[in-house]
Amino acid sequence: MTTTGTLRLDLAGLETRPSQVWGGIRLVPLVRAEPLPGLRLHPRLYCDSVGVVTVGPRTAYTSYIPHGFVADWGADSGDSGPAAAYGTQLRGGNGESGGGRGQGAGGRTPDGRGRAHRAPEPVASMPLRIHRRMARREAKHRLRFLPLHLALEGYLSLHFGGPTIAWEEWSQRALRQGLSPRVEEAYVGTTVRGLGDALKVFEIHPGQCGVLVHAADALAAAFVVPHPEDYRALHATLVQDLYGELVHQYALLSAAVPDFVPRIDESRVRSTADLRAAVAAERRAWAEFHDGTMAAGLLDADYTSRKVYGMGGFTLSRFLPAFRPREENHIGEVITDADGAVAYLKTFRLSEAQIRRGHLLARLAAHDWRLAATAEEFGLTEAEFAARIEAAGFGTLLRHRVAAQP
């Protein structure tokens, strides 16, 4: 069972450090004073990757698998072959040992398994059909995200299950399959201009556990992990991640963004101690400005969250924004610990068209998927509203009769 609630992202425990700029991309490091105990990246992702810091002996802990990671998840259950993790997942203590059923080739697996039992479950994954040459490349054991279309489709179908009540207007297909398959456009990080270079020349801070990516000073994505070593392992994968159309265009059209250069008022400086104090004040001023202004769209918004999984005191939730058109809207996944501190966070900034569609669906859902009631809220007739749904690309969901009514 999933429980719904409201959520506010609070990056307490993560200190904002000075940003590093490359062209139109600004990367803002988030540093933890202490790594968050008890949660680490799934060990399979560690042993599969090359050049990642070796990890010392581990005690029992909970591990997580970020959404969309490709690895040989089925090897333990005899169902081998690369597959993509479907939705971020939490795993119990010894997530490596086998047992349980292998995932069928059907592709979709139900999200949000509520059962928090100790025996390891197979990783909910989406088998990938990869032809021979790609499979060979896979053998090089690199971390990577799953192909573009699958990832975003996965994201959206995780959020939108489709109509819950079978009002007569909805087609059989909509009821059976929800909004899937859906095609959304997104851009892989390598095509976002400057992002690859920015990540390459970025100097990871000691203790860094997260990053906020800005394109043309618009917040594009937030990424937080519990441990600095996890961050090091995953830093380069940000370029294989997905970004919305808005981020892509901003990065393409943006001129170089300026550095925030500290200005010290020299008239107040009489000793090196004064100078030191002024430097510390500049640091604080930047962190406050960034969190309060540049990242306000992410941090000050209220989200609808669904708790999908709980294990070892950690809670995995997926959250949706309020879908207000012409505002910043992020969707994402968050793992919080028992105290509510953010252990893992990954967001995707929606582009304007996606927000409009989301808005439409959110309103429909709020009215229990009743066309008439929702149309009324929009101040439209039912037919006009049906036309709008069709224009938004959801035409197949409606029965033909409704759509065709004058």
Place this chain on the structure above:
Amino acid sequence: MRAEGLIAAEDVLLFANAAITSTAQREFHSDAYEQHLSLDFLHAYMIGNYRDLYAATLALDINDHNAALIVRRLLETSTEATAEQRRTEGRLIARRLAALPPQRVYTLFAALRRAKVNNRRTRAIMRDWLAARPDPAFDAVKYRTGVKKALRHAHLPAPEKELGDFLFAPRARRQYGTPLLETWRRAHYEQAAVYELPFTVAEGFAARHGIDRAAFLERIAPRMTRLERLRLQESARERGAKAVATDLRRMPLTRLATYVLGLSLDERSERREELTTALRAAARRATGGERGWGRVAAVLDDSFSAYGSGQKRRRPLAVALAAHYLLEALADTYTPLWTSGRRDALLTFPHGSTPLGERILDALETGPDRLLIVSDGWDNAPPGLAAEVLRVWRTRLDPDGRVSVVHLNPVYDADGFDVRRLAPDVPTAGIRDAEDLPSLVGLAQFATGRTGLAELRAHLDSRIAAFLTASEEAR
């Protein structure tokens, strides 16, 4: 007039910095193509506007790549030079070619050939350089193609009939009178002869005879040059070829630093005694016994960007490490401050961000006479803090300029056509080898933009005189 002089002085310093640091190879922040393009533009700009100053940079500690480029451009445009210019250029070129490693010169000759530069002056320079080579037979064996092309291009007869046959008709003779040439002939059939050839040539024969690498290294060790030995230390150690092991104290400082940084951290701490002694000895030799720099503080950059690139692996960090040992030898009291905050210089590795501003503040608090900053200039935690700290320090806390601050930068910034500066009133100079540090600190004084062309010209003239007399003394 004055402004023009300032601009010229600035251009020359900018070019000198580029010619010291850039090798048109990939750097951390720019790729090889960007570096190449940017450097190429500077060369074209300099030779077009300040031909005599362009030639004069040959007397500075510029790197071999740029020295060869300058010589090539000067020879390509011989017609544009006046008789007086040609005379000075000729002497500078001859001196520089004598100082360059021979393989670089042969590559330069090949480049001249490809560019179809074959004026009388070029041929004369090639003739003189080849005539001054100590052992033509050795060159013919080791740089066979280079020598062949050079002789062809300059229309020169081989120094001896036999050498001519060796180069152009190797099958014409059943045997050679010159011992080295005879060894080379025998090495085709006889494994023992391989070990009497220069290392690089022997390597080819060893592969041909299928000689075991470890056995080969063990026996060829006496034929290796100093740097070949250093380069092969680790691979020989792995294979158990003990004869290659050498006294590291004899190695040049920056190369030694590169070697040390190539070792794993465990190995460095195991061999701490040996490596530290070697680095200190190399540093003492580089200073030539000079001391008395007073209280020196150094801010040394070991941030992630000090990794450099796959082509120039850990070069910026190696320069910083070498500078560390050099300053330790020069200073009366010395405070090193690594940007990462780590203390152990020997175990340094490129990691983390670059909080230059705070480290500079830490350094200034120790009350030094001199502050040296060795960094690629990408100050990013936060960006621009180093400049701000230095500015406030200068205006408020040290208006008389008691502390001399110099920034040395090992990385050429292709976009800026110069090494990256930290602050406008802090002199910045490019640095290639830490051994040049004392002379660069002298040159950096011109880099604050206040010195005119006249002073700079005087400085260059004195450097040229020293450069040329050194060669005459050497003869």
